[in-house]
Amino acid sequence: MAYELHYWPSIQGRGEFVRLALEAAGADYVDVAREPGGMKEMQSYWSDESVQRPPFACPFLVDGKRVIGHTALILHYLGPKLGLVGAREADRLWTHEIQLTTTDFIVEVHDVHHPVGTSLYYEDQKPEALRRAQAFRSERMPKYLRWFETILERNPKNKAGSMPHLVGGKLSYVDLSLFQIVEGLRYAFPKASAKVLKKTPLVLAVHGGVARHKQIAAYLASDRRIAFNSQGIFRHYPELDG
Numbered sequence: 268m269a270y271e272l273h274y275w276p277s278i279q280g281r282g283e284f285v286r287l288a289l290e291a292a293g294a295d296y297v298d299v300a301r302e303p304g305g306m307k308e309m310q311s312y313w314s315d316e317s318v319q320r321p322p323f324a325c326p327f328l329v330d331g332k333r334v335i336g337h338t339a340l341i342l343h344y345l346g347p348k349l350g351l352v353g354a355r356e357a358d359r360l361w362t363h364e365i366q367l368t369t370t371d372f373i374v375e376v377h378d379v380h381h382p383v384g385t386s387l388y389y390e391d392q393k394p395e396a397l398r399r400a401q402a403f404r405s406e407r408m409p410k411y412l413r414w415f416e417t418i419l420e421r422n423p424k425n426k427a428g429s430m431p432h433l434v435g436g437k438l439s440y441v442d443l444s445l446f447q448i449v450e451g452l453r454y455a456f457p458k459a460s461a462k463v464l465k466k467t468p469l470v471l472a473v474h475g476g477v478a479r480h481k482q483i484a485a486y487l488a489s490d491r492r493i494a495f496n497s498q499g500i501f502r503h504y505p506e507l508d509g
């Protein structure tokens with residue numbers, strides 16, 4: 268039975284981290300809300316009182332009777348099934364820890380343009396966004412990217428001349444997530460991210476390796492890949508870059 272991914276149909280957002288894993292593995296899945304009637308179906312998980320364990324928000328994955336929310340948990344669940352995580356418990360936990368850190372980073376990326384409230388317009392919180400962006404560019408984005416670079420440097424399985432990986436010697440779902448982070452930062456903060464990424468060659472090597480992955484390259488060229496836009500998590504407001 269096909270996996271069902273439930274996520275907003277017009278943005279990459281957090282759903283993209285799951286899409287990339289499903290696509291890399293060539294998994295059979297339906298992007299439910301992008302199908303006719305799909306939004307209603309997704310919303311039924313919140314409105315239908317017979318759903319005993321409704322997820323708080325999307326993305327959520329439906330696999331038969333299982334309904335699993337939270338991006339990092341979905342990937343923790345899918346990782347072994349899709350062959351996108353190491354078999355050892357230590358590797359699974361470390362991979363999950365990296366994904367949870369990605370979740371934290373994504374919240375900070377989002378809060379640059381919405382530092383006061385998610386339900387308010389960007390235009391109504393612009394002075395705060397400008398302040399938040401300054402700290403994000405000078406402290407938080409470099410700190411996260413440097414951490415990714417450090418763990419790539421310390422992975423003993425990484426060898427010069429081949430694509431590095433965050434965990435062990437094989438592609439895992441966190442490599443795909445790091446690819447998405449680089450894509451998003453380059454879109455939202457082209458100037459600021461270029462300065463930081465210049466100093467993180469291994470992060471760039473992961474990005475390049477994932478972009479060349481056969482299934483991912485096909486996905487990126489397809490209309491299943493939604494373009495970045497001004498509704499997603501990564502938004503390009505030139506005044507927030509620099």
Ligand SMILES: N[C@@H](CCC(=O)N[C@@H](CS)C(=O)NCC(=O)O)C(=O)O
Nearest residue numbers: 280281324325326336337338339370
């Ligand atoms: N921690 C959750 C966050 C989920 C989340 O914030 N989803 C957003 C879309 S990207 C949403 O629809 N939120 C609705 C809400 O918070 O009310 C995850 O990483 O999946």
